[in-house]
Amino acid sequence: MAGRSKSIPVKTLDKEFDKGIAVGKYPIADLQLSEEAGNSHRHDYHFFILQEKGTSHFEIDFERYHIKKPSLIYIAPNQVHRVLKAENIEFCLLAINDENLQPEYLKLLQEIPPAKPLSLNSKHFSLISLAFLLCINLFQEKENKLYLSSLKDSCNTLISLFLSQYLEKSKQVDTISRFDLVSKAFKLALEKNFIKNKRPADYAQNLNISVSYLNECVKNTTGFPVTYHIQQRVILEAKRLLYHSDKSVKEIADELGYEDYAYFSRLFNKTTGMTALTFRNKNHD
Incomplete structure (x- = not known):
């Protein structure tokens, strides 16, 4: 590496x-x-x-x-x-x-x-x-x-x-469902705001819909709930920083909007099946 x-x-x-x-x-x-x-x-x-x-x-x-x-x-x-x-x-x-x-x-x-x-x-x-x-x-x-x-x-x-x-x-068609439209809008908002907004309610409010309806739309089109996508986007950015920079895990947690370093560490471990330091030290080559 x-x-x-x-x-x-x-x-x-x-x-x-x-x-x-x-x-x-x-x-x-x-x-x-x-x-x-x-x-x-x-x-x-x-x-x-x-x-x-x-x-x-x-x-x-x-x-x-x-x-x-x-x-x-x-x-x-x-x-x-x-x-x-x-x-x-x-x-x-x-x-x-x-x-x-x-x-x-x-x-x-x-x-x-x-x-x-x-x-x-x-x-x-x-x-x-x-x-x-x-x-x-x-x-x-x-x-x-x-x-x-x-x-x-x-x-x-x-x-x-x-x-x-x-x-x-991707076999997209001209006519797409309301579920698809909401899911796309959520993903665009997530890409722009994943550091600041960590709750499904933040995105539901932004789209002027209820949390339950947002979850229904996203799960219908992707198979996973809103929380899953939020966590996956955060973890992707964490992986990028862990692998390609020498920032400490605490610095990365803070950069990604987590004041509670211990919570971020648990989330990373739960999502990836390994600790942040284990991921950093893993040789991808």
């Missing part, structure tokens, strides 16, 4: 990408030169990858993926990830911040669960490759008077193709 830092490194777009968009095509040689890719980190932007050739091994929030070409990979802001290995790989990358995303697409990206890499058939691979090529060409046309507008439009078109693949795989 690589050495830990005081906090999880957060990668931001470099100054030369001050418009909030970066797009390009890279061979394996570029990836090998980047130590950052192999060290655990997160982004403050949305990260889309089209793997065109070769094989890669990613770790994303403690899940490992063996990815063969051609595939789509989406890494959401704040997901902790690293590249474990890459062989004869060629890929296209798009990094884009919230401000440059169409609101509809941003909402969909926030709603999809942690997205697993998707393999592509030849038809969809060809279409997405062409869309990426357009984005790359427009990205280089910095003297164009409509540079940012045309670049944003083309990148959003590309993202719509990504989203269509994820939505197709």
